[in-house]
Amino acid sequence: MGPTVRAAVWMSGAIAAFSSMAVAGRELGDALDTFEIMTYRSAVGVAIVLAVGGLAGTLGDIRTRRLPLHLARNLSHFVGQNLWFYALTVIPFAQVFAFEFSTPIWVALAAPFFLGEALTRRRLAAVFVGFLGILVVARPGIVPISGGVLAAAASALGFAGAAIATKRLTRTEGITGIMFWLTATQLGFGLVTALADGRMARPHGTDVLLLVVVGFAGLFAHFCITRALQIAPAVIVLPMDFMRLPIITLVGAAFYGEPADAAVFAGAALIFAANHANIRAERRAARSP
DSSP, X not given: XXXXXXXXXXXXXXXXXXXXXXXXXXXXXXXXXXXXXXXXXHHXXXXXXXXXXXXXXXXXXXXXXXXXXXXXXXXHHHHHHHHHHHHHHHSOHHHHHHHHTTHHHHHHHHHHHHTOOOOOHHXXXXXXXXXXXXXXXXXXXXXXXXXHHHHHHHHHHHHHHHHHHHHHHTTTOOHHHHHHHHHHHHHHHHHHHHTTTSOOOOOOTHHHHXXXXXXXXXXXXXXXXXXXXXXXXXXHHHHHHHTHHHHHHHHXXXXXXXXXXXXXXXHHHHHHHHHHHHHXXXXXXXXXX
């Protein structure tokens, strides 16, 4: 099996995991608020990371020397993930995923300030095209801007902040340490926010299974993407990730009667094109002497 096919297999796992997490997150929205979902999800994540890290012998990666950056990264991700879970319950899946694809656009715009990367003309052009895609998906002035749309758009900012911090952390930290602090600190954030009103709902019946799906699927999806990127270049993996959009659209139509919106696909295509152009430009720059 060639590298492209093997990468496609891993990306199929990521797409299935992301789609499963979206469905489970929406179903949980009737019984738990987003803070409670994040608390239980993080508890499942801590258990998985410790178990896998113990089996792999990588628990030594868990260190405290860069704890402030871990906290900043995970707070950004916590905010983004809460907004993402909320958006899942009030707007179509396809629209949520389309906004999520804009995360690399925000990373490209912020990278010069936080990572010392140059904002070249090609990267700036890619950012501009990406913003056009965001506007096409949101359609301000044409359709009312709902809280769900704002939440989905803002979630990409939270994910972008986490991605920038992750780039800095991976220079010195191992994946087990990064994932442990992600789940452990978000468990703390979740408990504080979930208990702010003095009570916390307990999951019952199928909700317990759905929480396990949410906790496992998130970690598994990112593991699959990491493996795919280790096997094949990003210019090959990124188009595979874009398949999430038509698949989640089919899921939304089959289970929730959500219509396929041409504007969402058009905007997402612009965002994808911007991301793809940015990656190709970075590859060319890396090859230059």
